[in-house]
Amino acid sequence: LSIVTERVEQPASVPTSGTVPGFYAIVPAGGAGTRLWPLSRAGHPKFLLDLSGSGRTLLQETWDRLQPLTGPAGITLVTGVAHAPAVAGQLDGLPEGNLFPEPAPRDSTAAICLAAAVIVRRDPDAVVGSFASDHVIRVPDAFHAAIREAVAVAREGYVVTIGIAADHPSTAFGYIRMGRALDVAGAPSARTVEAFVEKPDVMTASSYLAEGNYRWNAGMFIARADVLLAQLAATKPALHDGLQAIAAAWDTPRRQDVLAEVWPGLEKIAIDYAVAEPAAAAGRVAVVPGDFGWDDVGDFAALHGLVGDAGGETAEKSVRILGDADVIVQDSTGLVVPRSGRVVAVLGLDDVVVVDTPDALLITTRERAQDVKAVVEQLKSQGKHHIL
């Protein structure tokens, strides 16, 4: 295994179309997404699902979306060893060496910064960007434009995040408080980040929307790899040194030995805490506002929003259906996900959520969508791991 990268001379500016030389995408593919049980499972997590009915999984859509910026050689997937075969199977054209199987989950800092440390040894001027594998972006062109701006800002030494336009006072996301405009060529909308703020209550979130200078933090970070690693060295030197030791052995016969020795002892910490917030406190984080139909599909209420109204056949049919099994609906609204091949009949229920899989059935409401994780917890506490 070796990472396929091509050393290129860094251009003075980011091209407005085509791939961005020297830009590499890092995609951690992990997390079960328990709020989407029983669609997502520990062994078949959210990123492996087609949640939009497009015929492509969230992982494949992520791959499709990044390729115009990086080409296939510029995307690194970091995933658990258990999921590595499924990930490789879904991504035609992924170079073998661009798939990093993690021996065990060590949170996002280890995943992203190991990839960055390996990449920077091949391309000292590399700009890396981290992107979730299980989010939806409805307007890829607008996404690409935002990332091009972000790369331009990253080349100035900033850690850059994307500030997602908030369309409702969500309490499920952290927020970014934007500061003054930055003057960077090729990044007209870039601004400084004053602070990252934790998930607010709904009153606070509403005030954020009213103030206008707050954006959702979608966990996208773009930075020069050396800047990212220098920030990590300053904040978490042990973690940094461990990752550098693994990266140094990566393209040698010692990789597995060093991985086995070092990886289990690495600190588990999200990159928000290890890199982004310390860098923001030091005034070294910028934000590029993005408005490209982003959704993290965090629960079935969000999924309901993604699925178009099936409508048409009868006037009263106002349930959204994700799947192609027979669904009979009378006097009902909500979401039905028929994935078992069985006939599903729904009569007289408002805002119901029905998720029908071959071995498990969930019935809830949009309002209670966030609480599906409590059902998963109950199943776990009962030892029903086969169904999780």
Added chain:
Amino acid sequence: LSIVTERVEQPASVPTSGTVPGFYAIVPAGGAGTRLWPLSRAGHPKFLLDLSGSGRTLLQETWDRLQPLTGPAGITLVTGVAHAPAVAGQLDGLPEGNLFPEPAPRDSTAAICLAAAVIVRRDPDAVVGSFASDHVIRVPDAFHAAIREAVAVAREGYVVTIGIAADHPSTAFGYIRMGRALDVAGAPSARTVEAFVEKPDVMTASSYLAEGNYRWNAGMFIARADVLLAQLAATKPALHDGLQAIAAAWDTPRRQDVLAEVWPGLEKIAIDYAVAEPAAAAGRVAVVPGDFGWDDVGDFAALHGLVGDAGGETAEKSVRILGDADVIVQDSTGLVVPRSGRVVAVLGLDDVVVVDTPDALLITTRERAQDVKAVVEQLKSQGKHHIL
């Protein structure tokens, strides 16, 4: 095939325990029960289901309940040819000749009066009683006592019905208006029937309950076979003569020929209209009040009432469960019928009805239970007969 009956001398009175000599039960086993879809199907109707969780089907419970009155030789089952093997398979001890397969459905008069016409040729003093195969009776002893009274009254020449104590103003049943007390030995509670009244609206039903002399008509009729047939001859002579022609050929090699010739032309009519109402108008119908926990299990709301509260495990678990698959319930009430072996999780729904079978899933509410037949109609109109 021959009906197994034993000619016995009619006793002067009906014994208060043990079988009732000269009394024969006729059990029409038909009707799909579309309001219980997808539990009941055209090919697997309601009477073949265990709806109480007792381990016995409704048909078996009917058999178990009648045997103390008749013994196995005194029960005749009338069912469609398609269901005859299933019926025979469920009833250990049913004499082969006591199973009447109908070539095609011809409603209850043909089914019951053919059996009566065959029985009366063996036992001219026979008293027959017709009992549905798919109702529930919670207190068999009280049922037995009521039937013993009814047989005593029937021997006096009355057509006798059982008047079910109404515990709510149901609009799903016809009612019996009771008249004066009858003076029949062994039947202290028997009264005349002034009239049968059609299913009322809820206001009328409430007034019936307030008046106190109205009872539900559960379609149980007990009469001397010759009285039944004489009433039929008066009301529907062609139907009577057709049935007598078949009965005359029943124990001969010509049975199938006569059946094939006569049966298809028989009038389809419910016994209520062909016998009970004309007899009532002539003052020849009596009623024995019965209060024995009767339920026709007409829909899932009724089934909910039958199933005990699963309760116990957690305080919020207040969904009734009919089945033994894993069911996870949080903040919900209603009924879950898990019959597919899958895990069923219900979160945040009130009075929901979930019926989970291997090839079809129904989700509705107790309030809409009567409208399940509309779902079946929709499936039928879509040509989805495989699921009906």
